[in-house]
Amino acid sequence: MKRIIVFSIFVFMLSLTGRGFSQGYEFDLNDLEGNSVKLSELTKQGPVFVQFWATWCIPCKEEMKVLNELWGKYKDSGFVFVAVSIDDQKSLSKVKPYIESKSYKFPVLFDTDKNVFSNFGGQDPPFSVFVDRNGSIFKTYSGYMQGDDAKLENEIKEALKIGKN
Numbered sequence: 001m002k003r004i005i006v007f008s009i010f011v012f013m014l015s016l017t018g019r020g021f022s023q024g025y026e027f028d029l030n031d032l033e034g035n036s037v038k039l040s041e042l043t044k045q046g047p048v049f050v051q052f053w054a055t056w057c058i059p060c061k062e063e064m065k066v067l068n069e070l071w072g073k074y075k076d077s078g079f080v081f082v083a084v085s086i087d088d089q090k091s092l093s094k095v096k097p098y099i100e101s102k103s104y105k106f107p108v109l110f111d112t113d114k115n116v117f118s119n120f121g122g123q124d125p126p127f128s129v130f131v132d133r134n135g136s137i138f139k140t141y142s143g144y145m146q147g148d149d150a151k152l153e154n155e156i157k158e159a160l161k162i163g164k165n
Contacts, residue, residue, distance in 0.1 A: 011120065025135060027116045029109040032096050036111055037082070043133050046078025047159035051128045052117045054087050055094040060126040063144035064104070066152065070108050074156050082107045086117050087123060130155065132162045 028038045042048045051067060053060035064083060071081035083106060086138045092112060099108050111117050120129050121140065130139040138159050 007067055025120070025131065025137070027111075027119075029111055029116065031110075032099065032108050037107060039131065042082060042107075042137060043079050043131060043135055045080050047133055047138065047156075047162065048080040048082060048131045049128060049156070050120070051081070051083050052086050052111070052120070052122050053083055054085060054125050055091050056087075058124045059144045062146065063126050063128075063148070064102075066144075066149050068102075068104055068106065070090055070149075070156055073153075074160065075133060077160055079156050079160060082109060082157050084109045084111050084116065086111050086114050086122075088112060095124060130159055134162075138162065 014135075026039055028036055029039050039048065039050070049062065049067065049071075051060070053064060067081050067083075071079060075081075083099075083104075085092070085108060087095055087110075089112060092110070095108065095110070117127065120127070120137075123142070124139075126144050128141040129137050130141075132138045139155055
């Protein structure tokens with residue numbers, strides 16, 4: 001039974017690879033100021049790391065610190081980081097104060113109904129997808145552990161090379 005479940009997960013993850021905007025990975029979400037943000041517009045700048053997080057998720061907040069540092073280091077090279085809050089209506093009011101308290105400047109979007117999170121295969125936060133310049137998923141990540149920093153940085157460097165002319 002375990003093999004069937006593992007195999008099913010593997011097949012699902014393979015199905016995510018190579019699927020771009022035309023296959024349903026486009027999203028249009030509002031940011032902290034209510035502006036519409038589309039994934040296809042973000043990828044014009046470079047590869048996009050989309051982190052799905054919630055204010056109640058401690059590993060999300062730890063990963064966000066690391067991603068903020070990496071974003072600061074690589075944003076001028078074309079690396080785009082966007083944090084997508086999956087907080088529900090009850091905790092939604094905590095998102096903006098939290099972001100402001102940390103002085104984060106990266107885009108923060110809202111997916112309160114979790115449709116985008118589900119479309120990308122998210123189960124529990126933190127869940128992240130790395131989308132290349134072509135709109136295809138480059139990597140997916142579930143969870144966060146201290147020490148993932150070096151791995152994330154190497155994958156940012158690798159993603160920055162994909163699709164460059």
